[in-house]
Amino acid sequence: MAQETSKYLDPKVLSKVERLEVRARLVVEGFISGMHKSPYKGFSVEFAQHREYVPGDDVRFVDWKIWGKSDRFYIKEFEEETNLRAWLFVDQSQSMAYAHDDGMSKFDYAATGAAALAYLLQQQADAVGLSLFDEKVVRQVPASNTRAGLSNLFQSLQEAKPTQKSKIGGVLTELASSLRKRGVVAVFSDLFDDAEEVLKGIRALGQRGHDVIVFHVFDRDELEFPFERMTLFEGLEQMPELLADPRGLRDAYLAEIRGFQDKIRRGCLAQRADYVELDNGQPLDVVLSSYLSARMARSKRAR
Numbered sequence: 318m319a320q321e322t323s324k325y326l327d328p329k330v331l332s333k334v335e336r337l338e339v340r341a342r343l344v345v346e347g348f349i350s351g352m353h354k355s356p357y358k359g360f361s362v363e364f365a366q367h368r369e370y371v372p373g374d375d376v377r378f379v380d381w382k383i384w385g386k387s388d389r390f391y392i393k394e395f396e397e398e399t400n401l402r403a404w405l406f407v408d409q410s411q412s413m414a415y416a417h418d419d420g421m422s423k424f425d426y427a428a429t430g431a432a433a434l435a436y437l438l439q440q441q442a443d444a445v446g447l448s449l450f451d452e453k454v455v456r457q458v459p460a461s462n463t464r465a466g467l468s469n470l471f472q473s474l475q476e477a478k479p480t481q482k483s484k485i486g487g488v489l490t491e492l493a494s495s496l497r498k499r500g501v502v503a504v505f506s507d508l509f510d511d512a513e514e515v516l517k518g519i520r521a522l523g524q525r526g527h528d529v530i531v532f533h534v535f536d537r538d539e540l541e542f543p544f545e546r547m548t549l550f551e552g553l554e555q556m557p558e559l560l561a562d563p564r565g566l567r568d569a570y571l572a573e574i575r576g577f578q579d580k581i582r583r584g585c586l587a588q589r590a591d592y593v594e595l596d597n598g599q600p601l602d603v604v605l606s607s608y609l610s611a612r613m614a615r616s617k618r619a620r
Contacts, residue, residue, distance in 0.1 A: 328597055328598060328600065328601070331421065331601070332420060337432050337475045338432070340432065341432035341433045341435070342436060344433040344601045344605065345602075347601075369392070401438065401441075402446075402460055402498055403443060403503065404445070404460065404492075405431045406448045406504045407424075407428060407450070407505045408451070408479075409477045409478070409479045409480075410451040410452070410485075411480055411481060411482065411483075413479040413507060414479040417536050417537050420536075420598065421597050423536050424477070426534065426595065427532065429601060430505060431505050432474055433605060435447070439462060439466075442462050444461055444462040445460060447470045447474070449474070449477050451480075451482060451484075452484040452488070453488065454488060456473055458470045458473050460500075483506075483509060483510055485506055485508055485510040485518065486510050490517065490518045492522075493518065493525055499525070501528045502527045502528070502530070506531075506533070507535065507539075508533055512577060516585075523588045523589060529589075529590035531581070531590055531593065533592065533593065533594050535595065535597070536597050537596060537597060540574070542566075591612070
């Protein structure tokens with residue numbers, strides 16, 4: 318299966334696949350075909366409390382550490398043991414429309430990644446919802462674990478057009494206050510806003526008990542700044558155009574973008590939010606499988 322799907326996973330080739338659902342399936346098949354277990358195994362299990370063992374209880378949930386100390390059997394109980402609730406927050410502001418050469422735009426790359434996660438979660442009967450935003454919340458799809466809910470989510474991502482300005486920090490704070498149940502929140506955005514405001518929004522999500530994953534989306538040009546000749550840089554989100562010699566800007570630009578990225582990364586780590594760089598020049602299955610595998614390993618060490 319890996320050999321059959323790998324040829325489709327290059328972003329340039331993947332961008333030619335029109336249906337988002339098909340792209341999502343290709344990505345999921347690409348990174349799960351070589352794994353024996355789901356990369357989300359144990360994701361939805363949240364410990365709630367202990368209670369005394371009674372005959373008939375599943376011995377798999379006996380807490381043997383307590384038994385070793387007290388010589389009494391206690392069962393570990395969990396909340397939402399089989400069903401995770403997850404929300405995907407996807408940035409559809411104008412800056413997400415950028416794409417180098419003939420590759421996928423940042424938005425299409427983020428949308429494909431979000432759709433792949435939604436597809437994976439739905440296969441496990443977990444509920445997943447969607448919020449599309451720019452300077453405000455544009456569209457929402459309620460969390461659902463049904464096939465119809467997943468189709469609605471795919472359609473909403475497929476129809477979204479990045480055209481407006483962004484106000485990411487304020488939107489994240491607003492969305493945090495609207496979620497009534499704790500769950501996993503995955504943010505897909507280039508985060509082009511004031512860094513402190515962005516981190517304030519991420520902090521608001523964490524303070525409400527959500528498990529936050531920040532997928533920081535970049536175009537390859539933003540990370541490498543490969544321009545050589547005099548270039549007219551087109552302003553996005555109402556920024557002016559700039560005609561400049563990129564060779565004189567490269568060092569200062571790269572220092573600025575790396576400083577911004579580092580500030581966001583350190584802020585996420587300080588708030589116990591996962592930080593994942595998404596480079597739209599890289600195969601999505603590689604990026605997602607690396608992250609999910611690392612998360613699995615971290616979860617096992619914590620048990």
